[in-house]
Amino acid sequence: MESGETVGDMLARRGFSRRGLLKFAIAMTSSLALPPSLAPVMAENLAMARRQSVIWLSFQECTGCLETLLRTENPTIAGLIFDFISLDYQEALMAASGSAAELTLRQAVAANAGKYLLAIDGSVPVKDGGVYSLTGGRANVDMLQEFAPDAAAILAIGTCAAYGGIPKAFPNPTGAVGVEDVISDQPIVNIPGCPPIPEVLSGVLVYFVSFGRLPELDDRKRPLAYFGTTIHDQCYRKPFYDQGKFAKSFDDEGARLGWCLFELGCKGPTTHNACASLKWNDGTSFPIESGHGCLGCSEPDFWDQEGGFYTSLAGGTGPSWRGAEIAAASGVALGAVAAIAARRKVPGA
């Protein structure tokens, strides 16, 4: 893209009309739960914007978050986001490698200092100087601390980057933490999920490019438009929950009738995400619709939740039977001691 060219100019060069841009903006305002009247404003702002520089650093991750973004089926509308951003550095996608890659990174940072969005996927191991995840021999925690200060904002993409994710699961041998545990003096938006819904990332990027700031966030720094409600709030099986119709085991009669999966461990009521409304794979389905309860993957520490994925929210982890036996025996012993001590005081006994 020619320097100085706006997004509008670039789209026009490729034969994409302003009408198309308006349609995109209408779809985005609906997705972001913004008033429809903002769509023309968003379209105009996008047209006038320069492409937003995004520097993507991958830390201790499985690459699932990147894959989910790339695998969106719809070519034009979702893919359009790549026209609004300039992905100046991303190790899995770019051609350069080795020392050429390092040079690319430094040039991108220098050229866009103060203006780039720093996208992070993967957790940040901090134990033993962060030696458990290195890029080009350099600890990820050091890279984060070097490149965060010059970023306009930081996007922590996926539960690993947001909260530590699977590397942080007990016993957390690498000392993995989320981005917000390392950086405290920069605007951060968490886009959790294992993986996150790709439209959420596009929505946040479009909002930032259109309005120059991050959208409204909740107390866990998640965009309210997508994480303001729980899966349970939007779930199409909620009527069954209300009527007390629960599947008791996988593939039983109730399960086949599409009854609520609460008793099979569904964490929908305590999980904030847009899965039940946006769904996955361009609206194909989501876990509950496919017959499996929600794992709670956009919440912190979901891997370590009490009782695991299949213990319902009504239950948890109680003591072992052995522990209860010991408690009972100890109680009897204490009672016996108390009774004997009292015996001395009973006259005539």
Next chain:
Amino acid sequence: MTLLSFARGPGMQGAVLIMVLGMFWRLAGIFLLRRRVAHAAARNKLGLRLLSGAVTVFTRTIPRRRFWPRVGPGVALSYVFHFGLFIILFGGAPHILVFYEIFGVSWPDLPKGVIVAVSGLTLAALIALLVRRLTHPVLKLLSTADDFFSWLIVFLPVMTGILLSGETVGAYGTLLALHLLSVEALMIWLPFGKLMHVALVFAGRGVLGYNFSRKGAAT
């Protein structure tokens, strides 16, 4: 660790262990007390004495007619509350689920509408009992901190349970945590205050019936 994961994990474990230990402590501590030796001969055989003890548990459920004007309202309110709680605890789907997860047994639940109605009655009875305790001239004199604290520690699970199942006020996760924590608080307090009547009322009536039978006194 969030409040909810604490409530579903260490909180649950600690509360159950303390409750088990405490209940065994108190029951053992009472039953192992030495009793005054009764030198008179027993008027009834052991079998009949034991039967009388068991029967007395049930015959004492209704006060004698003579006392109805005086204790009737309190007893009636109390039964509404206790039966209501029993229905919620053993008829509500999430509670049956907990029993299933612990003991492996379950039974059909009651419709949610029934539970909602019963919850309302239970809560009303509980509040009415407090009002009675605060306004009745004799109860006012007799009431101690234990009475009020025990009331509160029963009120909180009922109240949080109603709010949680209503799903209108507050976040589900927060209400669930509060409900679990209030139940755990009740479990921890149960063996040590007047709430221990859950076991002692039956023990007390049983021993009374047994002793009366031993003396040949009809009850």
Next chain:
Amino acid sequence: MAALGVNKFDFLGDDGLVDALLMEVADLLRTLIADGRGGSIDLLGLPLSAACLAEVEARLGDGEICARLNVSGESVVRETSIAGVWRVRHADEAGNVVALLIEVAAVPEILKASRVDMERGLRRLREVTNFSLVRPAR
């Protein structure tokens, strides 16, 4: 764009939602007539059951205009039986609905040609025709 599937709030009764929605449409139409400012209602942002949605569409009816747009997938702009009230349905290239609106306007924004597009069109027109016949725009 993901398919923002209509939430299946089928267990909800009508409970006045359709009436409330139509009252809001009436309100927007009133301000459009009074001072030229209409507005839009995002139907995907409302807990409308399929039945409610059908009811809304039935009550609004069909008017004289139906426009099919071929812009990053199909979009359909349909005038309702009430002049100035339009039903707009945007779909992506896979056919998933990405926006569903009731727009109150003389003409929906999406139908209008933008100035930028028109200027570009004029440039192309000049390139493909005889120069002398077409004057540059002022």
